[in-house]
Each structure stands twice: as C-alpha cells, then as structure tokens.
Amino acid sequence: MSTDRSARLGRIRLGGRVPRHVAVIMDGNGRWATARGLPRHAGHREGMKAVRESVKAALAAGVEILTLYAFSTENWKRPKTEIKALMGVLQIYVEKERRALAQQGVEVRVLGETDRLNALSRRAVRRIEETTRGGRELRLNLMISYGGREEIVRAARSLAAEAQEGRLAPESIDASRFAAALFTRDDPDPDLLIRTSGELRISNFMLWQVAYTELYITPVYWPDFTQADFFDAVLDYQHRERRFGTVTTA
Ligand code: FPP
Numbered sequence: 362m363s364t365d366r367s368a369r370l371g372r373i374r375l376g377g378r379v380p381r382h383v384a385v386i387m388d389g390n391g392r393w394a395t396a397r398g399l400p401r402h403a404g405h406r407e408g409m410k411a412v413r414e415s416v417k418a419a420l421a422a423g424v425e426i427l428t429l430y431a432f433s434t435e436n437w438k439r440p441k442t443e444i445k446a447l448m449g450v451l452q453i454y455v456e457k458e459r460r461a462l463a464q465q466g467v468e469v470r471v472l473g474e475t476d477r478l479n480a481l482s483r484r485a486v487r488r489i490e491e492t493t494r495g496g497r498e499l500r501l502n503l504m505i506s507y508g509g510r511e512e513i514v515r516a517a518r519s520l521a522a523e524a525q526e527g528r529l530a531p532e533s534i535d536a537s538r539f540a541a542a543l544f545t546r547d548d549p550d551p552d553l554l555i556r557t558s559g560e561l562r563i564s565n566f567m568l569w570q571v572a573y574t575e576l577y578i579t580p581v582y583w584p585d586f587t588q589a590d591f592f593d594a595v596l597d598y599q600h601r602e603r604r605f606g607t608v609t610t611a
Contacts, residue, residue, distance in 0.1 A: 369592035373422055376599035380552035382426040383419060383595075384574070386566055387411065389558025389582030396582075402446035407584035409454050418591035419499055420465060426500045426548055430566050434474070434508030448482045451505070455485040459492040466498030472544040473507030500548070507544070509568030516542035545570055553598045555591075557583045575601045 373379065387408060394404030412429065419427040432447055439447075462469060471486045478486065486505070493501075519542050523529035540546065550570045556562075559580040563571065577594040579586075602609060 363589075365589050366592070369589055369596065370421055373592060373595050373599070376596060378599055379423045380575075380595060380598050381424065382428065382549055382551045382553075383424050384428040384430070384551035384554045384567060384571070385415065386430045386554070386556040386564060387583040387586075388556060388560055388564075390584060392558065393582035393584045401443060402450075404582075404584055405447055405450045406453075409450060409457075411583050411586040412454065413458065414586065414588050415591055416462070416465070416467060416499065416501060418588040420467070421588070422592065422595055424499065424595075426502065426551075428502040428504060428545075428548075428551060428567070430504045430507065430564075432473070432505045432507070433565060434506060434511050435565065437477070437506070448479065451482055452485045455489045459489045462489070462501070463493045463496060466496045467493055467501050468496035468499070469493040469501045469503060471503045471505050473505045474511065475506060477506045502545070502548070504544075504566075507566075509563075509565045512543055513569055540569065543569060550574060552603075553577060553594060555579065555594045557581050557586050573603070573605050575603065 390404030390408045391401040392404075393407065394401050397403075415427065415429070431451065436447065437444065459469075469489045471490060475483060475486055489503075516539060520529060520534055520539070524531050524534075545567070550572065551567065551574045554567075554571055554574045555577045557579055559578060561578060567574075575598055577597055579590060579594070581590055
C-alpha cells in the first residue's frame with residue numbers, strides 16, 4: 362500500500378463518519394483520450410481502471426453502496442460507433458471483473474432501462490448480477506441506460522396504474538411511497554456525489570435521490586481518478602455539516 366493511500370485511509374478512520382452511499386458521475390473519458398491524440402473509446406476503456414480503483418477504495422473506506430453513472434439515457438444519442446464501444450467496454454468489464462468482484466464480496470446490480478440494451482449487453486448484465494449475488498461487503502450499482510427524469514416519469518406511471526386499478530389510494534402517495542417506485546428502491550439516498558472533469562452539473566443523475574446529497578467536484582478526468590482521489594472526496598465530506606434543511610443547535 363502506498364504511503365499516500367494509507368495516510369489518507371488513516372485520516373478517514375480518525376475522521377469518523379464515512380458516507381454510507383457514494384454516487385459518481387464518471388466524466389471526462391473523451392477529453393482524456395483527445396488530450397493524448399487517442400480515439401474517444403480509448404478513454405472509455407481506460408475508465409475501467411478507475412472503476413476498479415474506486416471499488417477498492419470504497420471497500421477500504423467502509424462505504425456500503427457505490428453507484429456509478431455508466432451510461433445515460435442521453436448517451437443513446439451519441440454516434441453508433443461510440444455506443445458500440447461503450448457497450449463493448451461493459452461486456453469486457455463483466456468478463457474481466459465479475460469473479461474478482463464476487464471474491465471481494467461485492468454485489469452488483471444494474472439499474473436503468475436495461476430492456477433497451479442489445480442481447481449481448483443484457484447477457485453481460487445477467488452474468489455480473491448472478492455471479493456477484495449475495496456479496497455483503499459492498500453494493501455496486503451500475504446505472505446503465507439511466508436518466509433521472511425518465512426514472513421519475515416511470516415511477517409516476519406505475520403509481521398511476523396502481524391507483525387506476527384501485528390498489529392504491531392517491532392520498533397515500535408520499536415521499537417514501539414514491540421513492541419505493543424508483544430503480545433505487547432498496548437504497549438510502551447518496552450521502553456524497555462525486556463528479557469528475559470539473560463540470561458543475563447534475564446531468565439528469567438521480568434527481569430525486571440527491572436532494573440533500575453533498576457534492577464534490579474534482580477537475581481530474583475519470584481515467585486518471587485514483588484511490589487517493591476517492592479518499593480525498595471522503596475526507597472533504599467528513600468536514601461538511603449536514604443540516605437537511607434544519608438548523609444546528611448550539
Ligand atoms: C463520460 O465521459 C463517461 C461515459 C459516458 C461513460 C462512462 C463509462 C466508463 C467509465 C466505462 C467503464 C464503466 C463500466 C461500469 C464498465 P465522456 O465521454 O462524456 O467524456 P467527455 O465529457 O470528456 O467527452
């Protein structure tokens with residue numbers, strides 16, 4: 362273990378409160394590649410390393426849930442070749458990592474409109490979920506074909522259908538009933554949202570769930586994101602005062 366890494370980890374342990382749920386907008390793969398004169402897909406491929414590093418860092422820090430934005434609803438509008446490359450990276454990731462993830466006690470779930478994926482990618486999703494089922498150390502949510510607005514519309518539609526069938530009284534719909542109709546129904550809201558590559562946007566990511574999430578933006582491009590960067594985000598979080606809209610009593 363490098364001294365950098367262990368020093369940060371030691372500080373996290375002393376700092377006390379570790380975020381239970383960390384979500385990440387992995388951005389900057391394209392710019393990372395372009396800056397090196399490489400095609401964009403080289404950036405996505407390199408991004409797999411940062412995924413591996415983040416999983417290791419989350420396990421070491423004691424995070425319970427790590428949620429990664431891997432492919433957005435809007436990404437379907439990218440050129441066909443890039444979509445194909447991204448799906449290829451997903452398939453490679455699954456075959457390379459699923460056994461190691463299971464050994465590390467990581468349970469993977471893929472959340473999003475997965476019915477839009479092609480047969481090979483759907484098979485990859487099935488394989489990674491099956492191989493890692495029951496992992497107790499860390500839950501890894503891969504958000505694929507995911508959009509925050511689409512998720513909310515879908516939830517509204519399913520609640521409306523239940524109401525129409527007479528199985529749900531409209532006045533019984535509250536925030537927790539609504540949250541139970543989202544893809545993330547089993548999870549607490551993220552405590553910390555990390556975005557790489559310096560953009561100051563939410564980009565349609567977990568719009569409902571990030572209401573009170575602490576934001577951490579780093580200029581680092583995703584393929585360069587290391588365990589030390591992950592720990593820096595957690596250390597920063599440990600200095601935040603979370604008020605959830607209330608006041609702190611002196
Ligand atoms: C944003 O960079 C990143 C993506 C659209 C895809 C993220 C995918 C990976 C990191 C691949 C590996 C992940 C898994 C889970 C297998 P961008 O292309 O928008 O970069 P740019 O803003 O610099 O163009």
